[in-house]
Amino acid sequence: xxxVIIVIGVLLLLFILYxxxxxxxxxxxxxxxxxxxxSMSNRVNGALMMIVMIAGLGFMFWYSWVYFDKYTLPxxxxxxxxxxxxxxxxxxxxxxxxxxxxxxxxxFGYKYQHKEGHRATFYPDNVKLELMWTIVPSIxxxxxxxxxxxxxxxxxxxxSDDAEVIEVMGYQFAWAVRYPGIKDNQLGDYNYKLxxxxxxxLFGIDVTDENSYDDFTPLEMHLPVNKEVLLxxxxxxxxxxxxxxxxxxxxxxxxGMPTHFKFTATKTTQELRDEIGxxxxxxxxxxxxxxxxxxxxxxxxxxxxxxEDYDKWKSEQQPWxxxxxxxxxxxxxxxxxxxxxKAGIEDTELxxxx
Amino acid sequence: xxxxxIHITEETHHDGHEHDHDHGSNFWTTYIFSxxxxxxxxxxxxxxxxxxxxxxxxxxxxxxxxxxxxAELGWLRPFxxxxxxxxxxxxxxxxxxxxxxxxxxxxxxxxxAGLSGTFSNFLIPLQIGxxxxxxxxMNMLSYWFFFVSSIIMLTSLFIETGPASGGWVxxxxxxxxxxxxxxxxxxxxMWLVSMALxxxxxxxxxxxxxxxxxxxxxxxxSFSKLPLTIWxxxxxxxxxxxxxxxxFSAVLLLIFDRSFGTSFYxxxxxxxxxxxxxxxxxxxxxxxxxxxxxHPEVYIVILPAFGITSxxxxxxxxxxxxxxxxxxxxxxxxxxxxxxxxxxxxxxTGMNPFLGSVFMILTLIIAVPSAVKVFNxxxxxxxxxxxxTPAMLFSMGLVSFFISGGITGIFLGSAAIDIQLHDxxxxxxxxxLVMGSASFFGMVAGVYHWYPKMFGRMMDAKLGxxxxxxxxxxxxxxxxxxxxxxIAGYPRRYYSFTNFDALNSFTDLNMLxxxxxxxxxxxxxIFIFNFFHSMWRGRRAPANPWESNxxxxxxxxxxxxxxxxxxxxxxxxxxxxxxxxGAEKDFIPQHIPFSETLESNFEQENELIKLEGTDSKAIxxxxx
Numbered sequence: 001x002x003x004v005i006i007v008i009g010v011l012l013l014l015f016i017l018y019x020x021x022x023x024x025x026x027x028x029x030x031x032x033x034x035x036x037x038x039s040m041s042n043r044v045n046g047a048l049m050m051i052v053m054i055a056g057l058g059f060m061f062w063y064s065w066v067y068f069d070k071y072t073l074p075x076x077x078x079x080x081x082x083x084x085x086x087x088x089x090x091x092x093x094x095x096x097x098x099x100x101x102x103x104x105x106x107x108f109g110y111k112y113q114h115k116e117g118h119r120a121t122f123y124p125d126n127v128k129l130e131l132m133w134t135i136v137p138s139i140x141x142x143x144x145x146x147x148x149x150x151x152x153x154x155x156x157x158x159x160s161d162d163a164e165v166i167e168v169m170g171y172q173f174a175w176a177v178r179y180p181g182i183k184d185n186q187l188g189d190y191n192y193k194l195x196x197x198x199x200x201x202l203f204g205i206d207v208t209d210e211n212s213y214d215d216f217t218p219l220e221m222h223l224p225v226n227k228e229v230l231l232x233x234x235x236x237x238x239x240x241x242x243x244x245x246x247x248x249x250x251x252x253x254x255x256g257m258p259t260h261f262k263f264t265a266t267k268t269t270q271e272l273r274d275e276i277g278x279x280x281x282x283x284x285x286x287x288x289x290x291x292x293x294x295x296x297x298x299x300x301x302x303x304x305x306x307x308e309d310y311d312k313w314k315s316e317q318q319p320w321x322x323x324x325x326x327x328x329x330x331x332x333x334x335x336x337x338x339x340x341x342k343a344g345i346e347d348t349e350l351x352x353x354x
Numbered sequence: 355x356x357x358x359x360i361h362i363t364e365e366t367h368h369d370g371h372e373h374d375h376d377h378g379s380n381f382w383t384t385y386i387f388s389x390x391x392x393x394x395x396x397x398x399x400x401x402x403x404x405x406x407x408x409x410x411x412x413x414x415x416x417x418x419x420x421x422x423x424x425a426e427l428g429w430l431r432p433f434x435x436x437x438x439x440x441x442x443x444x445x446x447x448x449x450x451x452x453x454x455x456x457x458x459x460x461x462x463x464x465x466x467a468g469l470s471g472t473f474s475n476f477l478i479p480l481q482i483g484x485x486x487x488x489x490x491x492m493n494m495l496s497y498w499f500f501f502v503s504s505i506i507m508l509t510s511l512f513i514e515t516g517p518a519s520g521g522w523v524x525x526x527x528x529x530x531x532x533x534x535x536x537x538x539x540x541x542x543x544m545w546l547v548s549m550a551l552x553x554x555x556x557x558x559x560x561x562x563x564x565x566x567x568x569x570x571x572x573x574x575x576s577f578s579k580l581p582l583t584i585w586x587x588x589x590x591x592x593x594x595x596x597x598x599x600x601x602f603s604a605v606l607l608l609i610f611d612r613s614f615g616t617s618f619y620x621x622x623x624x625x626x627x628x629x630x631x632x633x634x635x636x637x638x639x640x641x642x643x644x645x646x647x648x649h650p651e652v653y654i655v656i657l658p659a660f661g662i663t664s665x666x667x668x669x670x671x672x673x674x675x676x677x678x679x680x681x682x683x684x685x686x687x688x689x690x691x692x693x694x695x696x697x698x699x700x701x702x703t704g705m706n707p708f709l710g711s712v713f714m715i716l717t718l719i720i721a722v723p724s725a726v727k728v729f730n731x732x733x734x735x736x737x738x739x740x741x742x743t744p745a746m747l748f749s750m751g752l753v754s755f756f757i758s759g760g761i762t763g764i765f766l767g768s769a770a771i772d773i774q775l776h777d778x779x780x781x782x783x784x785x786x787l788v789m790g791s792a793s794f795f796g797m798v799a800g801v802y803h804w805y806p807k808m809f810g811r812m813m814d815a816k817l818g819x820x821x822x823x824x825x826x827x828x829x830x831x832x833x834x835x836x837x838x839x840x841i842a843g844y845p846r847r848y849y850s851f852t853n854f855d856a857l858n859s860f861t862d863l864n865m866l867x868x869x870x871x872x873x874x875x876x877x878x879x880i881f882i883f884n885f886f887h888s889m890w891r892g893r894r895a896p897a898n899p900w901e902s903n904x905x906x907x908x909x910x911x912x913x914x915x916x917x918x919x920x921x922x923x924x925x926x927x928x929x930x931x932x933x934x935x936g937a938e939k940d941f942i943p944q945h946i947p948f949s950e951t952l953e954s955n956f957e958q959e960n961e962l963i964k965l966e967g968t969d970s971k972a973i974x975x976x977x978x
């Protein structure tokens with residue numbers, strides 16, 4: 001019943017609107033205004049140009065000013081400070097252009113609206129003017145491009161040799177991280193054909209490579225503050241993209257082609273919690289490349305520690321091999337002893353598993 | 355030589371015209387399998403309007419999810435069936451399907467086929483003074499390939515596994531593996547087949563546009579006298595002709611990967627508990643191929659809109675377009691650059707950073723011709739005598755959108771800044787303003803402006819004004835807030851933000867965007883009503899309702915097959931002689947010889963009078 005009333009109401013409203021429209025057009029025919037090239041509407045539109053422009057710009061400045069802290073994320077990495085600076089410099093320069101050109105557009109619309117008996121100025125070209133507005137933007141862009149290139153060069157440059165290497169792998173629909181381990185500080189080899197979710201080998205870790213024995217795969221990512229970190233990024237099913245909004249880090253994870261991103265975090269989790277006054281805050285990695293059904297929920301907690309806390313946390317982690325001792329039997333016999341030592345596996349545990 | 359050719363074409367076409375009438379053209383040859391460019395244009399337009407409404411509706415459905423994540427949407431079940439979950443929510447995979455189909459439909463079916471298909475077809479012969487397209491048959495084929503492609507794409511919306519849902523860019527491996535998302539099953543196959551047919555349609559159309567513009571211009575219509583609309587269509591067709599085949603190859607290789615076990619794009623994949631045998635392929639290869647079309651595509655979408663608005667702004671400002679040569683030059687420059695900037699979509703794909711630097715520089719250069727266009731539009735308005743027809747309002751709206759959206763391109767084109775902004779709502783805001791809304795406005799402006807020529811009647815101006823203001827304000831309310839959401843780091847194509855504490859503070863803004871989107875879509879129904887109502891009940895159009903200079907207004911009010919009943923008018927002057935000092939009226943159409951406008955001629959134009967009366971061949975040569 002309720003639906004029927006709504007339908008009738010809508011039909012009635014449409015009918016009334018249509019009748020108003022018909023009356024309007026008939027009145028125009030009677031008055032003869034429909035034959036005029038320019039009617040009263042021209043003035044109304046001209047006035048609306050100014051009103052809408054002023055209201056629009058007003059809203060923009062109001063929101064940009066009042067809600068500044070809401071839409072800007074705190075920055076927590078060295079290169080992030082640089083790209084943020086570039087962003088705001090670009091905003092300032094282009095913002096001026098944006099405001100001026102939009103004002104001119106609507107103001108010209110208002111000011112030069114049709115006037116009876118008036119004639120437009122025949123003004124087909126002006127080479128000097130055109131050269132000016134070709135050259136000036138070019139110069140501005142060269143400057144922006146120069147600083148942009150420098151930043152890009154620094155960000156994508158080679159990581160330092162003592163950078164903390166961490167592997168992060170995207171899969172539907174989560175992130176997994178792997179650390180090279182304390183004993184050798186080298187990530188072990190992997191092969192996608194060795195991936196076996198049921199038996200805990202998410203990464204396809206190749207246990208014939210001795211570097212893998214002390215690798216550990218925690219459930220959250222920890223980073224040291226003020227130390228360069230090199231993320232080795234890969235995916236094992238479809239494209240994903242590592243996005244750490246606060247660290248201004250983004251790099252796609254591509255199956256079959258490892259990518260990397262180096263950065264230095266500048267604020268520990270605790271420092272940022274204090275800064276924004278939110279004791280529950282945590283950094284995170286999220287996915288920025290469409291990857292399927294649960295794309296929106298690919299989240300990994302990231303903890304930025306002081307160097308001491310970080311080292312302590314690392315030393316507490318159990319190597320992957322120790323947590324998955326079944327894989328010991330895949331290790332060539334001559335390397336098993338080494339594996340046991342590197343993974344910290346006691347003989348008693350070994351007996352139990354073999 | 356050229357003159358002789360044109361003459362022969364005229365004769366044959368004229369004969370064909372008579373022939374049609376003698377035997378009576380039936381419904382099928384007039385309205386369905388028509389080879390008349392004007393009818394084909396209308397077919398493209400009506401199909402485009404249908405697609406625009408569908409694409410807009412899809413966007414409103416996913417905006418409901420984003421703006422009102424808590425809302426109970428069970429009432430949509432009669433339309434969407436099981437895509438609404440038992441909790442009354444949109445299924446997350448269907449959300450992705452909506453996003454994907456919205457993008458595909460809007461970019462290809464509305465703003466490529468609907469825009470170029472309509473206006474290139476309609477205006478090229480009318481504005482250059484030709485009887486029809488170079489090949490009417492190919493033109494008809496172009497529409498029917500598009501039609502079949504549309505049917506397939508539309509059908510894919512109704513299949514059980516759902517339409518393609520890997521984003522409109524269909525990046526593999528997601529689009530290649532049905533295990534990864536259900537839309538990559540039959541839906542993706544249909545997407546690929548549909549796009550392959552679509553590309554054939556575009557190429558058939560494009561070849562026709564280019565040939566017609568080069569070969570069938572009337573006497574005196576040299577390239578330097580072409581209206582900017584034609585320049586826009588010309589460059590668009592060339593860009594399309596060179597870039598669409600690359601998408602075709604990308605699509606073909608993806609079909610191979612999906613159906614025939616090749617590994618062009620696939621490597622090292624473990625999914626659903628099994629490792630796939632594919633090795634050695636590269637998903638990045640697909641991105642290169644895709645964006646080699648994908649980037650020119652955004653210019654394919656915007657260049658015709660530029661052409662249309664240049665014409666409309668000049669006509670309604672009653673002023674010549676400022677810097678005609680610079681306008682053509684910037685169109686050309688943009689077209690050229692459009693081929694060498696594609697990888698700015700890929701800064702963070704792991705592509706070599708040096709390549710990133712090169713593409714960054716090339717991308718920033720595009721801002722220069724774009725800025726020139728904006729400044730030239732502004733100067734055209736300056737000291738004009740502006741008539742706000744609905745077409746004029748929409749054209750000015752285009753300029754505003756192009757400024758607002760173009761400026762953010764400088765951020766995204768700068769690789770270092772793009773790291774943070776890539777794939778966030780900032781990008782969504784950017785391209786929806788600069789190419790989506792801007793070219794949509796160009797298209798609507800074109801409909802309002804050339805409606806009298808298409809249907810012989812006028813659209814209602816007041817409804818047009820309401821349509822404009824609601825759309826203009828609505829679109830800004832939809833896309834401007836997205837900049838803030840993007841700066842705050844919100845990634846696009848997210849079904850919901852509830853999982854992210856730090857990213858969960860824009861419920862108010864998202865709600866505003868959704869409400870504005872619904873209003874904007876509703877406003878389009880005013881246009882739909884106006885469009886169809888005016889077809890039968892609109893005021894009869896005068897011959898030249900906007901007092902415009904171009905040739906199409908010299909045809910009868912309802913031009914028949916062949917456009918001009920008699921001889922095609924000869925062209926003597928450029929199309930922008932508005933408000934010429936000394937002239938009696940504030941416009942002098944292109945077919946008026948200088949000998950008739952002695953009072954307003956410039957010195958060099960008086961020189962040209964000598965050539966007018968004599969051998970017309972001389973004028974053709976002069977033009978070349």
